[in-house]
Amino acid sequence: MWGNNWNWSEALTQFQMRLGAPEGAARLVAYGLGAVVLVTIALTLVLFLIWVTRKVVSRIQDRLGPNRLGPYGLFQSVADALKLLTKEDITPRNADVISYNLAPVFDVFGVFLTLTVVAWAPGLIGADLNIGVPFLVALGAIGIMSALMAGWSSSNKYALLSGFRVVAQLLSYEIPMVLSMFLPVLLIGSMKLGTISASQSLYLFGFNLGLGWTVFIMPAAALIYFISALAEAEQTPFDLLEAESELIAGFHIEYSGMKFAMFFLAQFMNSFFLGAIAVMLFFGGYQGPFVDQLPILGAFYLLIKAMLVYLVTQWIKGTFPRLRVDQMMQFAWKVLVPLVLALVLWQMIVMKIFSSSWMQDVSILIGNLVVGGVVLNVISNYLRRQKVVTKRAFEPKSLIGVMEPVVSSGD
Amino acid sequence: MSLPEMSALFPTLQEVIFVLFALLIAVTSLIAAMAPNLFHNALGLVATLFGIAGIYFMLEAEFVGVSQILVYIGAIATLITFAIMLTRGMMFGRTSAMNRQGLAGAIISGLFFVVLLGIVFQVPWPNVVADITDGEALIANLGALFVSTYLLPFELLALLLLVALTGALLLARDR
Numbered sequence: 278m279w280g281n282n283w284n285w286s287e288a289l290t291q292f293q294m295r296l297g298a299p300e301g302a303a304r305l306v307a308y309g310l311g312a313v314v315l316v317t318i319a320l321t322l323v324l325f326l327i328w329v330t331r332k333v334v335s336r337i338q339d340r341l342g343p344n345r346l347g348p349y350g351l352f353q354s355v356a357d358a359l360k361l362l363t364k365e366d367i368t369p370r371n372a373d374v375i376s377y378n379l380a381p382v383f384d385v386f387g388v389f390l391t392l393t394v395v396a397w398a399p400g401l402i403g404a405d406l407n408i409g410v411p412f413l414v415a416l417g418a419i420g421i422m423s424a425l426m427a428g429w430s431s432s433n434k435y436a437l438l439s440g441f442r443v444v445a446q447l448l449s450y451e452i453p454m455v456l457s458m459f460l461p462v463l464l465i466g467s468m469k470l471g472t473i474s475a476s477q478s479l480y481l482f483g484f485n486l487g488l489g490w491t492v493f494i495m496p497a498a499a500l501i502y503f504i505s506a507l508a509e510a511e512q513t514p515f516d517l518l519e520a521e522s523e524l525i526a527g528f529h530i531e532y533s534g535m536k537f538a539m540f541f542l543a544q545f546m547n548s549f550f551l552g553a554i555a556v557m558l559f560f561g562g563y564q565g566p567f568v569d570q571l572p573i574l575g576a577f578y579l580l581i582k583a584m585l586v587y588l589v590t591q592w593i594k595g596t597f598p599r600l601r602v603d604q605m606m607q608f609a610w611k612v613l614v615p616l617v618l619a620l621v622l623w624q625m626i627v628m629k630i631f632s633s634s635w636m637q638d639v640s641i642l643i644g645n646l647v648v649g650g651v652v653l654n655v656i657s658n659y660l661r662r663q664k665v666v667t668k669r670a671f672e673p674k675s676l677i678g679v680m681e682p683v684v685s686s687g688d
Numbered sequence: 689m690s691l692p693e694m695s696a697l698f699p700t701l702q703e704v705i706f707v708l709f710a711l712l713i714a715v716t717s718l719i720a721a722m723a724p725n726l727f728h729n730a731l732g733l734v735a736t737l738f739g740i741a742g743i744y745f746m747l748e749a750e751f752v753g754v755s756q757i758l759v760y761i762g763a764i765a766t767l768i769t770f771a772i773m774l775t776r777g778m779m780f781g782r783t784s785a786m787n788r789q790g791l792a793g794a795i796i797s798g799l800f801f802v803v804l805l806g807i808v809f810q811v812p813w814p815n816v817v818a819d820i821t822d823g824e825a826l827i828a829n830l831g832a833l834f835v836s837t838y839l840l841p842f843e844l845l846a847l848l849l850l851v852a853l854t855g856a857l858l859l860a861r862d863r
Contacts, residue, residue, distance in 0.1 A: 376731060407824050411754045418762030422734060425769055429727055437773065444770050448763070467824060 284400045286311060315392045315403060319546060324354040326545050329584075330591050337595030364534035372531065373430040380427035381532065381539035387419030388543045391550045396474045398563050398575030405471040410462055413554060414455050417509065420547070421447050424528050427540070431531035439527040442602065446508060446515065449606055453613035454505035456621055460498040461491045461558045463624055464641070474562030487564035487578075494642045495624075497649035499559040501617050503586075504652075506555060508605070510548035513594040515605055552586035553579065560586075612655050616648050705746055713739035726772050734765045751827050 286307050293303035328343065328351055335342030343350030368377060394409045396402040406412050421444060428440020462468055465476045479489035492499045508515040529540040556562060560582050563575025600608070623644040631637045716739060719732030737760045744753035834842045 373725075373727070376727075406750065407827065408750045408754050411751070411758065415754045415757040415762065418757055418766070421766055422761065422769075425766065425773070426731065429769075429773060440773065441770070444766055448766065451762070468827065469824065 285402075311403060316389060319389065319392055320542075322549065323542055323545050324358065326549055326587065327354040327357070329587070330545075330594070333588065333591040334595045337592070358538070361538040362535060366534045366536065367531075369432060369531050371432040373432070376426040376430035377531075378536075380423045380430065381529075381536045381543075383419055383423035383426070384543040385539050387416050387423065388546045388550065390416050390419075391546075391554075394470050395550070395553055395579075396471045396557055396562055397579055399471075399475065399568070399572045401572070401576065402471045405469050408468055409470040409473075410458055410468045410558075414451070414458070417447065417451055420543075427532070428528035431528070433531050436528050436530050439530075443528060445602075446511075446605060449609040450505045450508035450515075450613075453501050453609065453617045454509060456614075456617040457498045457502040457505065458554075458558060460495055460620060460624060463621070463628070464491060464495070464637075470557050470562075474557055474564065477561040477564050485564075485566075485569045487561060487566055487568050489564070490559065490561040492559040494638045495559070495620075495645045496642075497616070497645040497647075497652065498620060499555065500649055500652060501613055501620075502555055502559065505609075505613065506551040507590060507593070508609070510551050510590075511544060512548055512590050514597045514600050516599060548590055549583060549587050552590065553583040555586055556582040612652065616651060620644060620648050702746065706743070709739050709742045709746065712742070727769070730765065730769045730772055733768070734761055737761050737765060751830065 286304070289307035289310065290300070290303045293306060294300060298306070331353070332342045332349070343353035346352040346356055368374065391413060393403040394406055394412060396405070424443040424447075425440050428436045428438075428443065431437075461473060465473050467473060467476070477487075477489045477491060479486045507513070529537055532540060556579060561578075563579045565574065565578035568575050568578065624641055627640040627644070628637055631640060713736055716732045716735035720729050720736055721732075723729050723732060737756065741753045741756040741761075744750075744756060
């Protein structure tokens with residue numbers, strides 16, 4: 278039953294037709310069931326993700342985190358969700374009612390659509406679209422529009438400023454993200470996420486180790502994707518949209534109760550599923566040992582890998598300071614965009630020159646190592662320079678009259 | 689009445705979806721043209737573009753549909769909205785959709801509608817379904833055509849974008 282070309286929607290349709298249902302209705306029910314299951318899984322996942330975030334961040338900050346409700350405080354998110362449901366729903370008097378109410382709906386809608394193309398296991402993918410990767414990119418447009426609508430319709434200056442920042446940040450980081458997403462597409466020659474996941478297998482004596490991950494030959498592309506995805510998901514070094522000290526809560530400042538919860542939900546799901554996309558493109562998707570023998574293991578591998586990526590983002594959240602707006606924009610346009618363009622160009626030339634696949638792989642790896650080195654060098658140089666600047670800022674220059682950096686006290 | 693005759697009375701699912709999309713496009717483009725608030729005009733434009741993308745998806749031109757969303761909504765509509773948000777006076781005030789050229793505009797658009805009607809009914813539209821290669825081969829063909837048959841227009845478009853980019857840099861430069 279679970280052969281090479283097994284497909285969940287076909288199997289479900291066939292099953293209903295054997296029970297005597299007409300084909301159209303059976304197909305409708307099959308897809309409807311699939312959608313309901315996916316959305317339910319996603320919503321349950323979010324409750325868990327919130328708990329993970331709170332636990333990880335509190336461990337980093339030397340706290341215990343939620344520990345009262347259920348084992349290890351697991352049910353704390355359920356209580357929070359119930360509390361949000363019972364909160365008063367406030368609409369500002371000057372708000373533009375239609376766009377104010379539509380914005381959170383669109384935000385969640387855009388993120389839920391990502392679920393369509395997540396390849397959980399061989400044959401277990403909502404819809405393996407021919408245009409899987411560009412589809413994911415296009416969904417980002419919905420997120421931008423909903424943030425703009427929320428920022429404008431709240432008729433609040435902080436929300437409006439945050440709306441401007443959303444456009445600047447998301448549009449800038451979309452470019453390196455899209456280009457780095459297309460590097461594995463270029464190598465594998467398919468935009469279907471199912472095919473991309475399937476082709477990252479590695480056969481050793483006829484046994485699928487499932488370790489032919491593209492990250493092994495394009496680490497720099499994975500790094501650039503990860504940085505841009507952090508910015509797209511509004512995660513910590515780039516969480517300028519809700520910088521409390523500057524903008525209070527960002528574009529959703531005027532939202533309360535369930536509408537606020539929807540923005541919250543969309544943000545958590547977005548950061549998790551951008552990680553899942555990274556896993557599908559660079560970390561082998563559902564590939565792993567014994568996937569050929571037991572395909573449902575693929576969903577387990579995918580979730581484990583995506584959760585590890587999510588943990589890394591939470592680790593960054595707990596440790597990194599926030600960037601300034603100009604630093605964020607400069608990093609996108611002066612570092613990431615030229616480097617990812619160089620990567621694309623290098624990979625196209627290499628794939629045209631060498632016909633043997635291992636020569637291609639080795640040359641792509643060399644190009645990636647060079648670019649990855651440049652990215653890391655830029656970041657570390659920047660951090661070193663920042664340290665000097667901060668120390669100078671604390672020096673009482675006007676009293677002494679010299680401008681020398683303070684000698685490091687051995688830290 | 690036999691069963692095929694009965695079913696001919698009901699619209700197919702595709703027709704229903706087409707009518708829904710067409711209604712969406714019609715209503716939202718009216719909003720884009722007529723609504724008294726400039727931001728609502730922009731949102732109406734976005735919804736119109738979404739509806740057109742939906743029509744593309746229905747015609748199984750998925751790549752065109754996604755490009756439509758990516759380019760028109762992701763970039764152009766967002767920039768239009770952004771420009772409107774920057775002009776604060778226009779943002780919350782009510783602007784009239786009409787000006788003194790209303791009558792001339794109505795006449796011109798009426799004439800244009802007549803011309804369009806003539807084209808729709810006079811042109812012998814090819815009713816042959818071409819041999820459509822499905823799936824990914826379609827997109828691969830598109831890419832191959834861009835760098836072979838349509839290389840010159842493609843490169844000219846790239847040049848145009850480069851000129852626009854340089855011009856924007858020149859205008860925004862600190863002097």
